[in-house]
Amino acid sequence: MESYLSSSIKQFQYYKSLGDRTFHQLSFEAIQKEISKDSNSIAIIVKHLSGNMLSRWTNFLTEDGEKEWRQRDLEFEDSYTTREALIAQWEKGWQCLFAALTSLRSEDLENIVFIRNQGHTVTEAINRQLAHYAYHVGQIVFLGKVLKGKDWSSLSIPKGHSKRYNEKKFSKEKERRHFTDDL
Template identity: 65%
Template sequence: MENTRLSGILKQFNYYKEVGDKTMAQLSFEDINYQPNADSNSISIIVKHMVGNMLSRWTNFLTEDGEKEWRQRDQEFEASYTSLDELLIDWQKGWTCLFDAISPLKESDLNKIIYIRNEGHTVAEAIFRQLGHYSYHIGQMVYIGKLRKGDKWTSLSIPRGSSKAYNSDKFKKSKGKRHFTDDL
């Protein structure tokens, strides 16, 4: 029997990855490196931070602390990507690490205790912590993307003025168990 809780978690992570993918697909490498000011992060820096976090949190996450000794968090906030390909390879590497760690989990794993900086979390709590963290940063990426593209931005959700038509289409379907990402 499928574990619907873990399946739903994986769908949510996939959704946010896809939002990040679709954001970057609309942008040039120059746009991805844009910083409104010195204290702001570019999409490039956000990606670098997310990848560092993913590799640290999800590598051997059931047996090792989620904050690895080899992680250089402060360096994640220094721009260093020299090409879009390099950035996208890292982006994929981080997500692969996450999906490889979560995909084999069983329902019984969700209550196991793991540690992040010596603070105990159930596996479920750690997953939800990271889901919130990544969606926060992907929202920042979308916002920067919208700023850069202006009226050339292609909406990643229901475009303004389209809610009525979108809802009408949804309510034409019979009630049923579905995930909101099934139609994306």
């Protein structure tokens, strides 16, 4: 179970890094751009993710993950006036998540936590949030790629480079490591 916790933390770190690397490629104006009517901009997705993280991971083991103070509907209104404010909110959400995860012990994983009065084991709650955040970070990356167009720098294996990437991987000795260790 210790490997589950460390693997989960690495997975969350990976998804955060995808968002970070997307923001690095975009202007603040691009981050705020809605590509169609009623779609979510990257800024709105960031606001929603941060709101979700703060709600879910604050007092994770002792309080319902849907806090009374959360104003979820407002998360879908872009109120950021600067890139710095957006990045600060992004970081605040992730810091809350990592503080909660790193405080967990393997014996906590079967404890029951609640999200909107629905009981989850800690493992189930982690899996739920990992899937939710991967979904939204995927949206951020996709929007970044659409907005940047031909000037996008791939965050994974660029098209046409699979053979070279695999050759590099298979030239190394077999060993147990997380796939993000080489990124």
